[in-house]
Amino acid sequence: MxxxxxxxxxxxxxxxxxxxxxxxxxxxxxxxxxxxxxxGIKLEQGAMDAQAAAATTVDESRLVTVQFVATTKSKLPWQFSAETVTMKVHPGALNEAWFDATNVSERDIVGNAIPSVAPNEASLYFNKTECFCFTEQLLKAGETRRMPVRFVVDPRLPKETNTLTLSYTFLENTVATKRLAESNQAAAPAS
Amino acid sequence: MATHAATDHHADHHDDHDHKPAGFWDRWVFTTNHKDIGTLYLVFAFVMFCIGGAMSGVIRAELMSPGLQFVEPYFFNQMTTVHALVMIFGGVMPAFVGLGNWMIPLQIGAPDMALPRMNNWSFWIMPFAFTVLLLTLFLPGGAPAGGWTLYPPLSLQGGSAVAFAIFAIHMMGISSIMGAINIIATILNMRAPGMDLLKMPLFVWTWLITAFLLIAVMPVLAGAVTMLLTDKFFGTSFFNAAGGGDPVMFQHIFWFFGHPEVYIMILPAFGVVSEIIPTFARKPLFGYQAMVYATASIAFLSFIVWAHHMFTVGMPLGGELFFMYATMMIAVPTGVKVFNWVSTMWKGSMTFETPMLWAIGFVILFTIGGFSGLMLAIVPADFQYHDTYFVVAHFHYVLVTGALFSIIAAVYYWFPKWTGRHYSEKWGKFHFWWTIVFVNLLFFPQHFLGLAGMPRRIPDYNVAFADWNLISSIGAFGMLCTPVFMFLILWHAKKHGPKATTQVWEGAHGLEWTVPSPAPHHTFTTPPVIRASDLAHGDPTH
CATH class of the missing domain: 1.20.5 (Single alpha-helices involved in coiled-coils or other helix-helix interfaces)
Structure with missing residues (x-):
């Protein structure tokens, strides 16, 4: 060659x-x-249509336990907790759970909550109509916010699944926080 | 056997005047000669083994007793991380590329590698890559300390070392890809007439398959570390959960590279052992074609088992079962290979020269590493073993007593061909038995530590683990002597060893044993006429 x-x-x-x-x-x-x-793991975290959620038939014969876990990454100086730790819900019914977050630092921070459903096969059947995790959350220094999650458990949830865990981890959105700090600085001399 | 067509063609190339370039600079820095580049790779790998070995010395010294003795935990983490990177990318891989450079053209009757200048370049990138990597030890913030697997977010929390390490990995990757391209081009385009694919020595076969694995996965590693780089410095969110990325995604991409990488480090070892055992058993290799197909199946399977490194990240059950069974399936072709090596020795006229001892040591101890791998493949068991010393014991059995043993075996086996001189059998055997004792003292107790629950990558441990750790550290200090032995044995042989014949070993077959010892600077400048008896594995139906 x-x-x-x-x-x-x-x-x-x-x-x-x-x-x-x-x-x-x-x-x-x-x-x-x-x-x-x-x-069969749902990665799409968008909202479910509220009308579709309301139209779901409620399975009164079944109760599913939903657990809530709230954590923050160690680098985010927020306190974050779930008001209710467990709920028993009927599949198909619209439920509401509340979470509290406090920014305990001296600066304004933008955070994003990352949701996760366990067991992950059940994630297909857990639908949120409204969630603080859909948007960035800006907490000013010392600010506290009470935030809701509204959700429906799909009645098609496999029979062997009786307990779901919904966990949120708050992480600092460093890019948005930096942008916020810059715009604050830019705004300060003008005002 | 000693004289025939191939040597006759090169009778004019005595080692006295075989056209070596004069001067150190021209000979080594600008070299395009496959033998010189092979030597450079092997010397480089030896230096890297010594540096990586010194780091493991720090690790084992710290782990000799519970509590913190010698180093800060953060420095300990740098040692575990850099030890792995140096040993994998600086030790094992360049050593095999060096052996490939030296032996592939000789074994297929080619005058040189297909792309000699690229060959030079692919070697000379390596010293720079490792200078950059090792430089990070002296940077403020230290070397990468998040483990060689570079999992984010931990790996991104380092300082400027992250950028240096990623740049070094990019350079190593380019070097490996160039080496692999060269080997594929050489094997596919440069074989002497009559050297059909299914008559090639197994070392050539395993390297051909390894080179394809390198082409397929080194770019994936480059992509993964590029994503780490842009996540840290350019505001992307491939693996940043706050920005919508997924840290577990990195593990999937990394192990898509990482598992074939494991076979990149062991397939050439299979080739070396498949050359040595027939020579000293004085029998053709049992099941030559089965060996080729087994190697190819292992290479294929290596692409569909990556997630067994991450069973505990929370995969769906279906995924865990798939990866468990696919992983266990690899035991079948690997078992074929072990069976064939043993069958080759069966009723052979065996002698136990140093290379054969290392090869037999390889077969036995690599198989132990294979069995512990099989244990780790079992999902429910892996949940217990994950990230413990059991994993450390497993991969050191396959990499040290597997890959490294085969490299040492290959060096003893081909050294007389390279230098024209024999090493001392007495001291070669001493080197082997010393290593066998201490390597098992070093790594076998780590199985017990792992089963008892000692986590890896932690500088301190429960006092319950103290005794086995002490024994393991004694083994490590014994092992630290072995590069010194090897260096002295080979140095002495180069200077004062008895002259080797052309065939070197009584039972050796293959084209490399038809050129004089030492192999002249240029060989096979005209293609050799190959007779069936010159082929390493004789008739391919064997």
Whole structure:
């Protein structure tokens, strides 16, 4: 084989390597698709349509325990807790739970709450119509906020699942917090 | 066997005047010769093994007794992290690339690697990559300390070391990809006439498959660390939960690289052992084709088992079962290989020269590592074993008594061909038996520690673990002597060893044993005429 052949061959293999570099990034959407369609884990955290929720038939014959867990990442100086730790709910009924968050630091912070449902197979059947996790939460220094979650447990929830855990972890949204601090500084001399 | 067509072609290439470039700079820095680059890789790997070994010395010294003795916990974490990176990317991988560079052209009758200048480049990136990585130890904030797997968010909490380590990993990745391209091009395009694919020595086969794995997964690692880099410095949120990313996603991407990487480090070892055992059993390798197909199946399966490294992240049951069974399936082709090595020795006229001792040590101890891997594959058991010393014991059995043993075996096996001189059998055997004692003292007790619940990567531990840790540390200090032994044995052999013949070993077959010892600077400048008796594995139906 001539060295020109080797160079052509080399070019081809470099393209394959470049393809795998791209594949590394493509794994993110691929895993998300696999999660939702193969393993049945709901990653989409958007709100359920309130009318659809109201139209769900309530299964009065069944009670499901819903537990609430509220935590913050250690670097976020907020106190965050659930007002109720467990609730017994009928599948199909619209329920409401309240959470409290206090910013105990001296600065304004934007946080995002990341929800998670366990067992994760049940995440398909847990629908939120309203949640503080859908938006960024800005707490000024020392501010306290009471925040609701409204949810419906889908009556199709598998029979063997009797307990669901809804956990929220608050993390600092560093980008939004920084933007806020900058706009405050910009606004201060004007006022 | 000693003289035939291949040597006749090169009778004019005596070691007295075989056209080596004059001068250190031209010979080593600008070299495009596969033998010199192979030597550079092997010397580099030896230095890295010593540096990584010194770090493990710090780790075992600290773990010799409970409580904190010698180093700060944060420095301990840097040691575990950098030890792993140095050993994997600086030790095992370059050592195999070095062996491949030296032996693949000799074994397939090629004059050199297909892309000699790229070969030079792929080596000379490595010293710079590791200078950058090791430099982080002296930066404010220290070296990366979040474990070699670089899991975010922990790995991103370091200082500027994060950027340095990622840059170093990018360079290592480019070097590995270039090395792999070169090996694939050499094997596919440069074989001597008559060296059909299914007549190639198994070392060449395993390297061909390994090179494909490298091409497929090193870019994925590069992608993963690039995402870490942009998450930390450019405001993206691939793995940042607050920004909508997912930290567990990193583990999935990392282990999509990481599991094939495990086989990148062991498949060439399988090749080395498949060369050595037939030589000293004086029998053709049992089940040559089965060996090739088993290697290919292991390579394929390595792509569909990654999540067994992360059973405890909270996967759905279906996922855990799939990854458990897929992982256990790897035991089948691996079992075929072990069976074939044992069958090759069965009723062979065996002698136990140093390379054979290391190869047999490999077969036995690697199999122990394989069995503990099988235990770790069992999901309910893994929940207990995860992140304990049992895992540490497992992967050191496959990497130290597996990959490293095969590298040492290969060096003793081919050293007379490289230098034209024999090492001292007495001291080679001493090196082996010393290592066998201390490596088992070092790693076997770690199984017990792990089963008892001692977590890995922690500098302090419950006093209940004290005795086995002391024994393990004694083993480690014994092991720290072994690079010194090996260096002295090989240095002495190079200077004063008895001259080796062309065939070197009585039972050796293969094209590399048809060129003089030491192998001249240029070999097979015209393709050799291959006779069936020159083939390493004889008739491929064996």
């Amino acid at each position: 001539s060295s020109a052949d080797n160079r052509r061959f080399q070019k081809k293999v470099w393209w394959i390597a470049a393809g795998f570099f791209g594949f590394g990034f493509a794994l993110i959407p691929l895993y998300n698709i696999a999660c939702e369609h193969v393993l």
